[in-house]
Amino acid sequence: xxxxxxxxxxxxxxxxxxxxxxxxxxxxxxxxxxxxxxxxxxxxxxxxxxxxxxxxxxxxxxxxxxxxxxxxxxxxxxxxxxxxxxxxxxxxxxxxxxxxxxxxxxxxxxxxxxxxxxxxxxxxxxxxxxxxxxxxxxxxxxxxxxxxxxxxxxxxxxxxxxxxxxxxxxxxxxxxxxxxxxxxxxxxxxxxxxxxxxxxxxxxxxxxxxxxxxxxxxxxxxxxxxxxxxxxxxxxxxxxxxxxxxxxxxxxxxxxxxxxxxxxxxxxxxxxxxxxxxxxxxxxxxxxxxx
Numbered sequence: 001x002x003x004x005x006x007x008x009x010x011x012x013x014x015x016x017x018x019x020x021x022x023x024x025x026x027x028x029x030x031x032x033x034x035x036x037x038x039x040x041x042x043x044x045x046x047x048x049x050x051x052x053x054x055x056x057x058x059x060x061x062x063x064x065x066x067x068x069x070x071x072x073x074x075x076x077x078x079x080x081x082x083x084x085x086x087x088x089x090x091x092x093x094x095x096x097x098x099x100x101x102x103x104x105x106x107x108x109x110x111x112x113x114x115x116x117x118x119x120x121x122x123x124x125x126x127x128x129x130x131x132x133x134x135x136x137x138x139x140x141x142x143x144x145x146x147x148x149x150x151x152x153x154x155x156x157x158x159x160x161x162x163x164x165x166x167x168x169x170x171x172x173x174x175x176x177x178x179x180x181x182x183x184x185x186x187x188x189x190x191x192x193x194x195x196x197x198x199x200x201x202x203x204x205x206x207x208x209x210x211x212x213x214x215x216x217x218x219x220x221x222x223x224x225x226x227x228x229x230x231x232x233x234x235x236x237x238x239x240x241x242x243x244x245x246x247x248x249x250x251x252x253x254x255x256x257x258x259x260x261x262x263x264x265x266x267x268x269x270x271x272x273x274x275x276x277x278x279x280x281x282x283x284x285x286x287x288x289x290x291x
């Protein structure tokens with residue numbers, strides 16, 4: 001009897017093993033079948049969308065600079081090309097495009113030729129940094145916007161740069177870095193003039209100027225001379241020496257601050273050496289830091 005039971009148990013075990021193998025095989029076949037179905041759908045949709053893609057997209061994309069900087073507001077050059085085809089934007093949105101390629105894209109799209117906008121670059125109109133006196137040290141949230149919201153400023157000069165680099169963070173082409181003066185330094189050659197740093201600056205002291213105009217006055221203080229001197233080693237005191245020496249009358253004093261009219265400025269640079277506070281600079285020339 002024991003032998004018979006043993007044979008029965010053995011046979012049941014074999015049956016259970018065979019049944020398990022069948023279930024496993026069925027599961028594998030089902031998964032494989034689903035994989036084939038999904039692959040077929042993906043292949044179908046890929047072929048469908050590929051065949052329906054407008055050939056102009058690739059042609060226009062080849063004429064764009066390929067930087068994929070996102071300054072235009074779209075997802076890279078391909079995104080801009082697609083929006084151009086859809087008529088939802090214009091080719092002059094690309095700040096890096098050459099005049100020749102701009103003309104070619106206009107021709108492909110069948111629109112009137114556009115003139116390439118004058119390139120502009122960002123400039124910081126402040127030379128405070130380590131030259132400016134602080135009211136107190138701030139070491140919490142490293143953000144210009146945070147300081148502006150909490151205290152307006154932690155410097156004696158209410159107009160100066162806060163130096164925490166909000167502009168650095170938003171620059172899509174990495175044209176800005178914090179220099180040894182604890183101020184943003186902007187590379188003329190890398191800057192595209194997108195204006196993102198202008199929008200990010202809570203003190204409103206980053207401005208766009210024409211690329212071909214080299215001279216700029218690095219101060220934004222409207223305080224009178226004595227107060228400026230107490231607050232900063234390098235603020236404009238409104239002395240007017242730059243105004244008097246400018247042969248094109250391109251500089252004037254407004255609210256105690258020297259301002260350049262770039263339509264009149266001819267880059268003679270005479271004002272640079274005349275400034276007693278040494279805050280009139282030439283783009284991309286090494287700036288000497290006051291000590």
